C-alpha cells in the first residue's frame with residue numbers, strides 16, 4: 157500500500173458560496189470531509205498547513221511546503237499531493253520543482269468551481285492528483301500539475317482562462333500525460349533540470365510588462381540598491397521600445413540582473429533583431445534572455461538563483477536555459 161501526503165493550502169477548491177452567492181473561504185476546508193475512495197490501496201496522510209486564497213501565498217508559504225515535503229520524503233512517503241488556489245498555483249509548483257530533489261512524485265491541483273457549485277471540479281481533480289502521485293510512472297518527472305484530466309509539468313504549465321475548468325495549458329510543448337477514468341498515462345517526460353536547495357528566498361525581484369510606447373519611468377523607480385533582479389516581459393521575440401533603453405541601462409549599470417522573456421503566450425524569447433531596442437542589442441547591453449519560461453516562472457527562477465548567491469556567469473547560464 158502506498159502512502160500519499162496531502163497538503164491542503166486553500167483556494168477555490170476549499171471554498172464555498174456564501175448567502176450572497178460570492179465565493180469565500182470557510183473555517184472548515186470541505187476537502188477534509190472527503191472519504192478516501194482508494195482505501196486498501198492508497199493511505200492518505202492529510203495535513204492543512206494553511207487555508208489561503210492563492211493570491212495570499214508567497215515565499216514564506218512556498219518554503220513551508222518545501223520543508224514539509226522534505227521531511228515526509230525522509231520519512232518514506234510515496235508521493236505528495238498539494239491542493240492550491242489556481243491564481244498562483246504555477247508559481248508554487250515551479251518553485252518546488254526547482255528546489256526539491258524530485259525523486260518522490262509531487263502533484264499540485266486545484267479547482268475552478270467551488271465545492272458547492274454545480275459541476276464543481278475540485279473532488280475530481282483531487283482524486284486524479286492522488287492517482288497520479290501514486291503512479292509508479294510519476295517518479296523522476298519533477299513537480300506535476302494535474303487539472304481537468306491532464307498532466308502538465310510545473311515548468312511550462314500556465315493558467316490561461318479566468319473561469320473555465322480547462323484553464324491549465326502548456327503552450328508550445330503540450331501536456332505530458334492524461335488521466336482517463338482511473339488510468340494514468342504519461343506520453344513524454346522533461347529533461348531534468350538542476351535542483352537548487354535553498355532555505356530562504358530573496359526579496360525585491362520584480363516583473364515588468366513591456367507595451368507600445370513604454371519609456372524609462374518604471375525602470376527609474378527600480379534603479380536602486382534595493383532591487384535584486386528584474387524580469388521584463390518584452391515585445392514579440394524579446395524587444396523593447398527605444399525610449400525604454402536608458403531605463404534598462406540604469407539597471408544594468410547598477411549590476412542588477414535583467415532577464416528578458418516574451419509577453420507572447422506561445423514560443424520562446426530569442427535575440428533576433430538588430431535594431432534599436434531589438435533583442436540582439438538588449439543582449440549586447442547585458443540583459444539575459446530566458447528561453448522558454450513565462451514572466452512569472454522566470455521571476456521565480458531568477459529569485460532562486462539569487463537566493464543561492466550564484467555568481468553572474470552561473471546565474472546567466474541557470475536563468476537562460478529553461479530546458480536542461
Ligand SMILES: NC(=O)C[C@H](N)C(=O)O
Pocket residue numbers: 166167168169208209210211240241242243244266267268269
Ligand atoms: N480557482 C482558484 O483557486 C482561484 C482563487 N482566486 C485562488 O487562487 O485562490
